[in-house]
Amino acid sequence: MAELSPLLAARWSPHAFDPSVGLTDGEAASLLEAARWAPSAGNRQPWRFLLGRRADEAYKRLFVHLAAENQRWAGQASALLLGAYLLPATPTVAARTPASPAPAAHGSGQAAHDLEQPGYDRARATYDQAQAVYDLGQAVAHLTVQAGAIGLHVHQMTGFDRAGLAVDLALPDDVRPHVVVAIGRLGDPLSLPGDLRRRETELRHRHPVTDLLLGLSPG
Amino acid sequence: MAELSPLLAARWSPHAFDPSVGLTDGEAASLLEAARWAPSAGNRQPWRFLLGRRADEAYKRLFVHLAAENQRWAGQASALLLGAYLLPATPTVAARTPASPAPAAHGSGQAAHDLEQPGYDRARATYDQAQAVYDLGQAVAHLTVQAGAIGLHVHQMTGFDRAGLAVDLALPDDVRPHVVVAIGRLGDPLSLPGDLRRRETELRHRHPVTDLLLGLSPG
Incomplete structure (x- = not known):
């Protein structure tokens, strides 16, 4: 097993959340800040979010649209966050919003052109729905x-x-x-319905890394 | 400014890489391991990679297809990694590969159903190209x-x-x-062409977080 940052190695997706705690203002701000500073093609930042905290109106509206399977457990989460993306045809906020400062002393370099070079038209043309949702995936990962x-x-x-x-x-x-995205602190697996309780403690698995690697064609 | 993990706050996308160092086997393994353990809808793991290390055949093949704008700087990187996604219509490796073990003691829970519940057909139907590329975005972010x-x-x-x-x-x-993805150690900004040299030290910027938040409709 290769070295892996503890933050990544310890990450998994529980069903059991602690219903006795809420998401603090500071926690909410830090989560949104992480998403905000993710990279995106041409720095377009095509991600939009709605944050609901337990029992508030946004939480209720998100919860009611969840699949019944997810409603069995997600209501224990401290927060529900909708992640949406902007379709690229629309002018982005980038066109009308001035810069805001960088988050860290280390961030003296710029990331405004993370994925594309200005003036490279073919690359711009690839900024389609797929790129917008790819960038949302990056933001939610961060x-x-x-x-x-x-x-x-x-x-x-x-x-x-x-x-x-x-x-x-x-x-x-x-x-x-x-x-x-359901967000919260780990809860008691015993609070879950039987089938979820069992799955909560199953071993995680992934394909062997060799199955993820593409080969070179001969010649 | 909300609290942000140093790993996220210090991240940015340089153009200047150190041409005197290569990517070690251990580094390559740990990068792929991080991508491998990212979450994906239904644990489909639709990401595929080709890793080229400087001067090897894969690196050369990736480099030659870069836009001229990117060729101006990316050849200094220690590695070039292609990130590709599997179109969902195809049977995934999941159908034929047995489990491999979890990466960490903390990972005792399971993540096989990160995004979807088995049996929820509507959710399955949303596993389209957008979801595949979203999941690739998560893997590259990790x-x-x-x-x-x-x-x-x-x-x-x-x-x-x-x-x-x-x-x-x-x-x-x-x-x-x-x-x-160009991968390497930070290089000397003075090694870059003039316009890139200037951009390398510009302030990073993002939209204010309030511009990223969706509102509730009245009623």
């Missing part, structure tokens, strides 16, 4: 790592009614809901 | 965090000839190249 850094766990769900939620939130056409 | 943990930087590029590379590598139709 949020997930930050969650681990402050003692929280997250569990991402695609099992929710995207269309119904978009209507309920009156989202603009170019804002596409993609994922709902 | 790799990026691991790079930071071992003193490396990465710079993602979408500016490359995807079609040409797919032909050159003889990739199957269901394997879609999406990103090429």
Whole structure:
């Protein structure tokens, strides 16, 4: 097993969250800050979020659109976060918002052109829906790592009614809901329904790394 | 500024890499391990990688397909990594590969169902191209965090000839190249062409977090 940062090695996606704790303002801010500073193609930052904290209106609206399977456990989470992406055809906020400062002394370099070079038209043309959702994936991953850094766990769900939620939130056409993230502190697996209780303690697994590697064609 | 893990706060995407160092076997293994343990919908793990180390055949093949803009600087990187995703219509490796063990003592829970519940057909139906590329985004983000943990930087590029590379590598139709990641140790900004040298030391910027938040519709 190769060396792995403890933040990554310890990450997993629980079903059991502690229903007795809420998400503090500081925790919420740090999670959003992590997502905000993720890289994106051309620094377009095509991610949008709705954060619901337990029992508030946003939480209720997100919860009601979850698949029944997810409603069995996700209501114990301290927060539910909607991750949405902006369809690229729309002018982005980048066109009208001035810069805000960098987060750290180390961040003296710039990341405004993380993925693309200005003037490279073919690359720009690849900034399609796939790139927007790829960048959202990066932002939620960075949020997930930050969650681990402050003692929280997250569990991402695609099992929710995207269309119904978009209507309920009156989202603009170019804002596409993609994922709902349950966030909280680890709870008691014994609080879960039987089948989930069993799965909660199963060994995690992944394909061998060799199965993930592409080969070179001969010649 | 909210609290942010140093690994995330210090991350940025340089153009200047140190051409005097290579990527060690241990570094390569740890980067791939981080990507491997990222979460994915239904644990499908739809990410595939080709790792080229400086001057090897894979590196050369990746480099030649980069946009000219990227070729100006990326050849100094210790490694170039292709990130590709599997189109979901294809049977995944999951169907034929047995489990491999978890990476850490903390990982006693399971993550096999990170995003979806088995039996939830609507959620399964959302496992489309967007979800595959979202999951690739998560895997590359986890790799990026691991790079930071071992003193490396990465710079993602979408500016490359995807079609040409797919032909050159003889990739199957269901394997879609999406990103090429330059990996290495920080180099001297003065080694860069003038315009890149200037950009290398510019302040990073992001939209204010309030611009990333969706609101609730009235009622």
